Every structure is written in C-alpha cells, then in structure tokens.
Amino acid sequence: MAVLKATSTTAAATTKLGPAACEKDAEKLAFIEEMTANADQVQERVLAEILTQNSETEYLRRYGLNGAADRVTFKSKITMVTYEDLQPEIQRIANGDRTAILSGHPISEFLTSSGTSAGERKLMPTIQAELDRRQLLYSLLMPVMNLYVPGLDKGKGLYFLFVKSESRTPGGLPARPVLTSYYKSDHFRSRPFDPYNVYTSPTAAILCADAFQSMYAQMLCGLIDRLAVLRVGAVFASGLLRAIRFLQLHWRDLAADISSGVLTPRVTDPAIREAVGDLLRPDATLAELIEAECAGGDWAGIVKRIWPNTKYLDVIVTGAMAQYIPTLEYYGGGMPMACTMYASSECYFGLNLRPMCKPGEVSYTIMPMMGYFEFLPHEEGSSVGGAALPQLVDLVDVEVGKQYELVVTTYAGLCRYRVGDILQVTGFHNAAPEFRFVRRKNVLLSIESDKTDEAELQGAVERAAALLRPWGATVAEYTSQADTKAIPGHYVIYWELLMKEGEGEGEGERGRLPPAETLRACCLEMEEAMNTVYRQSRVADGSIGPLEIRVVRAGTFEELMDYSLSRGASINQYKVARCVTFPPIIELLDSRVVEAHFSPSCPKWAPINN
Numbered sequence: 001m002a003v004l005k006a007t008s009t010t011a012a013a014t015t016k017l018g019p020a021a022c023e024k025d026a027e028k029l030a031f032i033e034e035m036t037a038n039a040d041q042v043q044e045r046v047l048a049e050i051l052t053q054n055s056e057t058e059y060l061r062r063y064g065l066n067g068a069a070d071r072v073t074f075k076s077k078i079t080m081v082t083y084e085d086l087q088p089e090i091q092r093i094a095n096g097d098r099t100a101i102l103s104g105h106p107i108s109e110f111l112t113s114s115g116t117s118a119g120e121r122k123l124m125p126t127i128q129a130e131l132d133r134r135q136l137l138y139s140l141l142m143p144v145m146n147l148y149v150p151g152l153d154k155g156k157g158l159y160f161l162f163v164k165s166e167s168r169t170p171g172g173l174p175a176r177p178v179l180t181s182y183y184k185s186d187h188f189r190s191r192p193f194d195p196y197n198v199y200t201s202p203t204a205a206i207l208c209a210d211a212f213q214s215m216y217a218q219m220l221c222g223l224i225d226r227l228a229v230l231r232v233g234a235v236f237a238s239g240l241l242r243a244i245r246f247l248q249l250h251w252r253d254l255a256a257d258i259s260s261g262v263l264t265p266r267v268t269d270p271a272i273r274e275a276v277g278d279l280l281r282p283d284a285t286l287a288e289l290i291e292a293e294c295a296g297g298d299w300a301g302i303v304k305r306i307w308p309n310t311k312y313l314d315v316i317v318t319g320a321m322a323q324y325i326p327t328l329e330y331y332g333g334g335m336p337m338a339c340t341m342y343a344s345s346e347c348y349f350g351l352n353l354r355p356m357c358k359p360g361e362v363s364y365t366i367m368p369m370m371g372y373f374e375f376l377p378h379e380e381g382s383s384v385g386g387a388a389l390p391q392l393v394d395l396v397d398v399e400v401g402k403q404y405e406l407v408v409t410t411y412a413g414l415c416r417y418r419v420g421d422i423l424q425v426t427g428f429h430n431a432a433p434e435f436r437f438v439r440r441k442n443v444l445l446s447i448e449s450d451k452t453d454e455a456e457l458q459g460a461v462e463r464a465a466a467l468l469r470p471w472g473a474t475v476a477e478y479t480s481q482a483d484t485k486a487i488p489g490h491y492v493i494y495w496e497l498l499m500k501e502g503e504g505e506g507e508g509e510r511g512r513l514p515p516a517e518t519l520r521a522c523c524l525e526m527e528e529a530m531n532t533v534y535r536q537s538r539v540a541d542g543s544i545g546p547l548e549i550r551v552v553r554a555g556t557f558e559e560l561m562d563y564s565l566s567r568g569a570s571i572n573q574y575k576v577a578r579c580v581t582f583p584p585i586i587e588l589l590d591s592r593v594v595e596a597h598f599s600p601s602c603p604k605w606a607p608i609n610n
C-alpha cells in the first residue's frame with residue numbers, strides 16, 4: 001500500500017504550510033504537500049488500487065468491469081448509488097455471506113452511521129486496512145495544529161471521548177460506531193507515546209461503555225491535571241457542552257473526591273478505579289478552587305477559569321454543530337474553536353489546514369489518498385434522476401464557488417456512493433480543493449448526531465396525531481425547531497390544532513383542547529416514531545432532552561404565512577416550513593403558544609436491533 005507512506009525522505013524544517021515543529025511534523029507536512037500537489041495522480045492511483053483489489057467481487061463483475069482499473073471504464077460502467085441501492089448486498093454480508101460481494105478483502109466489521117435508513121442506522125462495511133488509513137489522517141492533525149499553536153508538547157489535551165454500545169449482525173460481525181471501533185483498536189489503545197498527543201483521560205475511562213462512569217472519570221482526571229491542560233475538546237460541539245453540563249451537575253461530588261482522595265463508589269468499573277486510583281490524591285486546595293469557581297453559578301468563561309492554560313477548544317462547530325457556537329463562546333470565554341477534520345463512517349475525508357480560523361471560515365481539504373472522490377453538481381431545488389444525469393466531476397476539477405454533493409468510492413467496496421453531504425468549493429491547496437461544509441441533505445432537525453428528515457417528522461406527527469382523534473382534534477399545521485438554549489437540547493414541535501365543530505370552543509381558559517396527559521402522550525409517541533439514533537441519544541446517552549409540543553392558538557400559521565409574504569414569499573409557492581430557525585418567526589410562534597407539554601418518559605431503545 002505504497003500510497004499510505006510518506007514518500008518524502010528529506011524532511012525539511014520549513015514546508016509550504018509553514019515551519020514544522022519537529023522532524024516528524026516536517027515529514028507529515030511534506031506528505032500533505034505531496035498528496036495535495038499530486039492530487040489527480042494520487043486519485044488515479046487510489047482508484048486503480050481499489051478496482052484491482054476488488055476486481056473479483058460480485059459487485060464489480062456485475063457491472064462488467066472485467067478487471068479494468070482505469071477511470072474511463074469505471075465512469076462508463078459503474079453507476080452512482082445510495083445506501084438503499086446497496087442494502088441487499090449489505091444485508092447478505094450482515095447475515096454472514098463471506099463471499100467477495102463488495103470487497104476483495106474480508107469485511108472486518110460494520111460501522112453504524114448516524115445516518116439512518118428506514119429508521120435504522122446505516123451499516124457501513126469496512127475492512128481492517130481502513131484503520132491504518134484513518135490513523136494516517138489522524139496523524140496529520142497535530143503537525144498542522146503545531147504550525148499555529150506552539151508548545152502543545154508541554155502539556156496535555158482534555159478530550160471527552162466515548163465508546164457506545166455495540167451489537168453483532170446475525171452473521172456475527174461487530175456493528176458499532178466508527179469512533180468506538182477506533183478507540184477499541186490497537187491503533188488507539190497501544191499508541192506509542194507522542195508528546196503532542198498526551199490526554200488527561202485514561203484509556204480505561206474512554207473505553208468504559210457506561211456514559212456516566214466514563215464522563216465522571218474523564219472530568220475528574222481533567223480537573224486533577226488542570227494546569228497541564230492546553231486544549232479542551234470533544235469530537236462535536238454538542239459533546240463538549242454535555243461535559244460542561246456534567247460539571248454543572250456534579251462539581252460537588254468531583255470536588256469531594258479530590259478533597260478526600262477517594263473515588264466515588266458510583267464509579268464501579270475496575271479498570272477505571274485502578275487508573276484513577278493512580279492519579280487521585282487528597283488535594284484540599286484544588287477542591288476549594290473547584291467549589292469557588294462552580295458554587296457561584298456563574299458559568300461564563302468556566303473553561304478558561306478552571307483550565308487557565310487552555311489555548312483553544314478542539315471541537316467540530318461546522319454543519320449541524322454551528323448552532324452551538326454562541327454557547328461555546330460563552331463557556332469558553334471567547335476561546336478559539338478549532339475544527340480539525342471532516343470524516344464519516346464511509347470514509348475519512350480530510351482536514352482543515354488552517355484550524356485556528358474562525359468557525360465561519362472553516363474549509364476542509366479532502367486528502368486524495370483516503371478514497372476516490374467525485375462530485376455531483378448541486379443546485380438548490382434540483383433533483384437528480386432519469387436521463388438527465390449530470391456528469392460527476394473529479395476532485396481536481398471542481399470549481400470555486402460551486403456546490404457539490406460528495407460521492408465516494410472506498411477501499412471497503414462502496415462504489416460511487418452518495419454520502420449526502422453538500423460541500424462548497426472555497427479554494428485550493430495546491431491541486432486539492434478546499435470545501436466548506438454546507439449541510440447534510442434532507443436533515444430537518446439535529447441536536448447532536450441525530451438527523452431527522454422531513455418524512456420522519458411527518459410520520460411522527462401522524463402517529464401522535466392519531467391519539468387526538470378521540471378528542472375530535474386534528475393537527476391542522478405544524479412546524480419544529482431544534483431548541484439548544486439549554487443543554488441537552490430538545491426538539492420542539494409547534495402544533496396548531498383543529499377541533500371538531502362544537503368541540504373546541506369555549507369552556508375555560510384552554511377551550512376544549514385534548515387533556516394535558518394526551519398531549520404528553522403525543523410527545524412520547526412522536527419520540528417512539530423517531531429513528532434509532534434519536535432514541536439512543538435520548539435513552540442511552542441523555543444527549544437529547546424530552547420532546548416538547550407547543551400548542552399555538554388558532555390562526556397562528558396564517559399569521560406565519562402573512563409574515564413570509566410580507567418578506568417577499570410568493571403566495572402561489574408558499575409552503576409551511578417544517579422547521580424554523582429564523583428568530584423573528586420563532587418569536588412569533590412562541591408568542592402564540594397556548595400551552596406546552598413534554599414527553600413524560602424516554603422512548604424505547606435497545607442496543608440490539610438498532
């Protein structure tokens with residue numbers, strides 16, 4: 001796998017990207033230069049490797065590739081697909097068919113994407129060698145960061161990293177999220193010491209599947225080592241905010257443990273107890289400091305106050321996570337936020353070569369050795385299909401300013417697979433384009449990794465609305481918002497109800513709305529109808545709060561239409577937006593709320609059959 005090696009032998013101290021912090025960094029930066037300068041040749045080589053490795057697969061044979069490994073044949077014979085198109089093959093692999101269906105290499109496991117199909121997590125087949133490729137991308141992050149933030153080898157990173165529950169497919173293959181797979185791999189667990197990548201969290205704490213124990217131990221160790229912490233992070237912004245919320249809820253217990261030098265009995269995992277036991281010593285001064293910082297209830301700039309040497313927050317705040325920027329600014333006291341990489345279960349794509357830029361300016365450079373990348377021109381409102389299929393554009397041929405949907409061909413056997421992300425080209429680094437993440441297609445609501453689309457919301461509303469029938473009520477109109485003012489965030493669904501003639505009027509303040517307990521049941525029914533990622537976040541992770549229905553008074557949606565028309569919407573084309581983000585519209589809706597109800601309990605979710 002020659003393409004995985006940094007082939008530049010003379011590690012220069014200064015690269016085009018800037019002066020490297022050390023010899024090893026220089027080699028990695030030279031590698032980035034080499035890959036991006038020769039992006040097209042690397043892409044051609046990657047495609048040839050993929051097609052050669054998978055030449056005997058049922059999939060490529062079906063398309064009559066006959067061992068061809070060149071771009072022209074590939075493009076003329078292989079069609080673009082979605083997950084749903086591949087589901088029969090994926091299901092066979094999941095059921096235990098070990099023949100070479102998609103990949104010439106054995107499928108080592110399934111990565112469970114946060115993207116769903118028919119309510120279930122998408123299962124992405126992967127092969128062992130992909131771990132090397134993911135690790136290669138990780139190994140490029142610090143050399144780039146070191147260009148902008150010196151001295152990161154003089155301290156540690158406080159990263160809140162978690163594994164999630166995993167299951168097995170009927171054929172016995174593990175099915176788990178990509179990060180769980182990575183943290184449990186030898187690549188992570190037996191990583192050699194690297195002064196630029198020292199974490200405060202013991203590996204045992206990261207690997208504990210119990211969310212409370214894992215978070216408690218990671219926070220405790222971060223507090224013990226507070227002065228060594230130079231960067232604070234999580235994968236996504238929502239994860240870091242959950243950690244801050246955890247501190248708000250548990251600082252007394254954490255301070256008590258630090259004061260006594262004894263770990264709370266609530267942490268029972270033996271490996272964590274051993275790891276934390278090595279670090280925890282009675283420290284009354286530190287305990288007092290934590291109490292003094294947290295007891296006042298002033299959380300502005302708390303990260304900077306508790307970890308005063310922090311230079312930046314390392315979290316993704318692009319895409320769906322952009323909604324958390326103001327909250328992170330508040331808790332971080334305005335500290336810079338670094339978005340370092342762009343990745344998915346299907347494939348790790350690339351990295352941000354200017355990680356200290358402002359969140360609104362983040363662009364990711366897709367690294368051409370990670371997979372074979374093509375781009376489907378995207379125009380707002382257009383749909384692709386039928387005879388007029390536009391040509392897919394190659395990585396080096398995309399145009400600045402234009403938007404595209406990412407299409408990937410992977411070593412694990414996905415061919416011309418639509419990822420569903422819309423990207424906009426902002427420029428080039430050498431021959432490799434840089435992309436702003438615009439949005440994920442068809443996502444209406446998202447709090448963390450959940451992605452609820454319009455059809456799912458519609459289905460959930462219909463299911464819940466059935467509970468109103470005995471009361472002569474129907475849902476006349478609805479819309480929604482992801483409310484992230486409090487942590488965890490939650491879905492808010494605005495309902496305008498239509499009561500049957502004579503059944504909805506008069507009598508008391510709330511008229512004849514269905515009883516509160518019915519509306520609460522509607523909240524829960526909607527949650528039951530949501531996809532598995534939503535329900536897992538609610539049940540296992542507690543990272544989404546109870547769903548809320550806000551009943552608005554009759555005529556509200558007409559007012560909403562009037563408002564939109566006054567702002568230039570066309571009356572012929574006006575449709576109720578099923579999700580609202582524009583603050584004046586949310587204000588209007590909120591000012592018309594008659595009553596609000598929350599889901600009284602968690603929906604059903606189990607790690608099996610998820």
Ligand code: AMP
Nearest residue numbers: 113114318319341342343344345437440
């Ligand atoms: P998953 O398959 O669950 O790992 O989710 C991958 C998806 O998360 C991607 O396809 C993107 O939609 C989103 N994502 C990953 N990294 C980023 C990023 N840096 N910025 C915005 N969205 C991201």
